[in-house]
Amino acid sequence: MTRSDLPPRASSLMVLGTASHVGKSLLTAAFCRLLAEAGHRVAPFKAQNMALNSFVTLEGGEIGRAQVAQAEASGIAPHVDMNPILLKPMGGVSQVIVEGHPIGVMSAREYYAEKATLWPRVTAAYDRLASRYERVVLEGAGSPVEINLTEHDLTNLKMAHHADAAVILVADIERGGVFAQIIGTWELLEPRDRARVVGFIINKFRGDVTLLDSGLAFVRERTGVPVLGVLPYRPDLQIDQEDSLGIDETATFDDEALGPGDLDVAVARLPGMSNFTDFWPLSRIPGVRVRYVERGVNFGRPDLFVLPGTKTTVRDLDWLRQVGLADRIIASRAEPDGPQILGICGGFQMLGRWIEDPLGIESSQKQVEGLGLLDTVTRFAESKTRQLVSGRVIGMDLPILGYEIHMGETERGDSTLPWFSLIRHRNQAAILDGAIDQAGRVSGTYVHGIFDSAPFAEQFINQLRARRGFAPLATPEWQSHRDFLAGRYAKLAEFLRAHLDLAPIWAALAEPSARSAD
Structure with a gap:
């Protein structure tokens, strides 16, 4: 041809x-x-x-x-x-x-x-x-x-x-x-x-x-x-950025940085952290400060502590122990006024009792002890789950929309409840996702992008506010993350029009053959 x-x-x-x-x-x-x-x-x-x-x-x-x-x-x-x-x-x-x-x-x-x-x-x-x-x-x-x-x-x-x-x-x-x-x-x-x-x-x-x-x-x-x-x-x-060079490097806790009625959200900055944009919608919510921590001494007194996704779950679990974060996370669960603890994808896997890797997908260790905060066991496999999903929070009329990217599957024990009821879009399979403990303090999910949904984010944050005795945020203060981004894309185009001489670009695009001198 x-x-x-x-x-x-x-x-x-x-x-x-x-x-x-x-x-x-x-x-x-x-x-x-x-x-x-x-x-x-x-x-x-x-x-x-x-x-x-x-x-x-x-x-x-x-x-x-x-x-x-x-x-x-x-x-x-x-x-x-x-x-x-x-x-x-x-x-x-x-x-x-x-x-x-x-x-x-x-x-x-x-x-x-x-x-x-x-x-x-x-x-x-x-x-x-x-x-x-x-x-x-x-x-x-x-x-x-x-x-x-x-x-x-x-x-x-x-x-x-x-x-x-x-x-x-x-x-x-x-x-x-x-x-x-x-x-x-x-x-x-x-x-x-x-x-x-x-x-x-x-x-x-x-x-x-x-x-x-x-x-x-x-x-x-x-x-x-x-x-x-x-x-x-x-x-x-x-x-949305492609790597974690773009995240705010705020790794210390400062009480004075929080205003009256503000929530402190701490995210573990894992060496293999993936999909950190899961937390960008949280940072846009009025009265929420998101920070990233790399040491147990920086744990502070967060309202929510998050273990994010990672491409190297076993390695990053070991890192949590080395830097003192694992001990602080476990200890905070025993504190009556301690934080909610959330794990997403690899972070969800870390919260369980065990991670099994019989095929050596991630390491030479066949079994690795997790943090033990959820009654779950994860087993790695060669196949990779890649699905768009939608559904509801179990027992609540709250829509969920997001996506799964993970190696391995997680089984819940008798003391742990599923969190979401979902449909996988590509094959229309119905699944029960995630886990939440009986007290509702520790939860995990494989779904990325859960905070893109304004109704879910609103309910989640207002639950945190209620624990601290804060009034709920008014509904008019909320905007879906996708709607927010749509407005930002329009602003980006105007930004270029305002500051660039676009004529040479339009001329080049109109006559591509003029460059074909190779």
């Missing part, structure tokens, strides 16, 4: 960065929304993602959470083609997920050895998207000019050539040396790669932008490429 025989290709834009965590994911979502508002059918794409923050699509595939947010910004449902390779780090190795399904656990060298077979699957996923949408916005990974990694690149410049993409390069001024970031990256680009760059963006600026004028002029003179704009630092425009 020749190129002329293929379906029409989308005009594509690629967001590359001078380093990791400079704002590529956010700006990709913003450009997706901008193009959607301009009337284009647009989709996001990231060839390879390394993240523990993942999501399950309707067809049961697992992809990075950032691509889900970008799909939402585009006004479309997420699909595995938007992120054909997802790497989930596991301490020196990674679980490799291709087209939504795990294919094994590999070291970096083992993974690189597979690139020849993986590259056709990456390009096929992109080509399917490009045949269905008018525009595709691609996100790069890290820096495109890491010399030691260039030959293994599946995500940055190699993908830009396949997609015939116009490129914008983003630099983060908060890191310092922003002009060195831009010029250094430019100097390391090959001439054919420079030809794709239509402009630079400086991100996260605070202060008087005119102080940058001489530097912006130098960049234009040195490269012949304009700085399209300087984006102010706007933490209020954050979206």
Whole structure:
């Protein structure tokens, strides 16, 4: 089949960065929304993602959470083609997920050895998207000019050539040396790669932008490429992120930081923590402070203590004991005014009596003692559960909507009750999920995203408030997390319109063939 025989290709834009965590994911979502508002059918794409923050699509595939947010910004449902390779780090190795399904656990060298077979699957996923949408916005990974990694690149410049993409390069001024970031990256680009760059963006600026004028002029003179704009630092425009670099590092307890009627929510910052965005909706609730703790001495006196999801349950359970958090969690359960304790996914598994691993899925230990706060036993298996779910809290008229991503199954003992009654969307199977102790103080679930549901979050938080003698929050103060994000995507598009010269981007997208000089 020749190129002329293929379906029409989308005009594509690629967001590359001078380093990791400079704002590529956010700006990709913003450009997706901008193009959607301009009337284009647009989709996001990231060839390879390394993240523990993942999501399950309707067809049961697992992809990075950032691509889900970008799909939402585009006004479309997420699909595995938007992120054909997802790497989930596991301490020196990674679980490799291709087209939504795990294919094994590999070291970096083992993974690189597979690139020849993986590259056709990456390009096929992109080509399917490009045949269905008018525009595709691609996100790069890290820096495109890491010399030691260039030959293994599946995500940055190699993908830009396949997609015939116009490129914008983003630099983060908060890191310092922003002009060195831009010029250094430019100097390391090959001439054919420079030809794709239509402009630079400086991100996260605070202060008087005119102080940058001489530097912006130098960049234009040195490269012949304009700085399209300087984006102010706007933490209020954050979206779901792909790794825990984005969480607030507040690991100490301070009574004075809590106002009258405020709730303190402490989350264990596990080394392998995954899906930390489960707790972002809580941080938006009036009167709730969410902090992350790494030591038993930082436990404080929380109203809610959370063990989050993790890709390495056994390793992180050992870590809890080493840093003194396990002892504090167990002791707090015996205190009459101690916190509610919640475990999600891997955190749920830790709360039980035992974790059994007969096949060595996570470690060489066949059986590991849990924290013993729930009468449950978890057994790891080779298969992985990936499902969208919906249902109700048992005994209450509270809707639940979320997703499961976990290895292993958990059995409840006689003294523990199930928490949720759910339907798995892909196969319509009815299940009883989670566990809650007889006193209602300790609970666990496999469902990620439970606090995205405003009715459930409202009831959960008001129960915590009642324990402290606080009045319930008024219903008008609540907004579903999805509605909140929808408004934020619209603000992101306006943010770009207000601060960037978009003309070079529109011109490049209108004439993709002008870049095809490879």
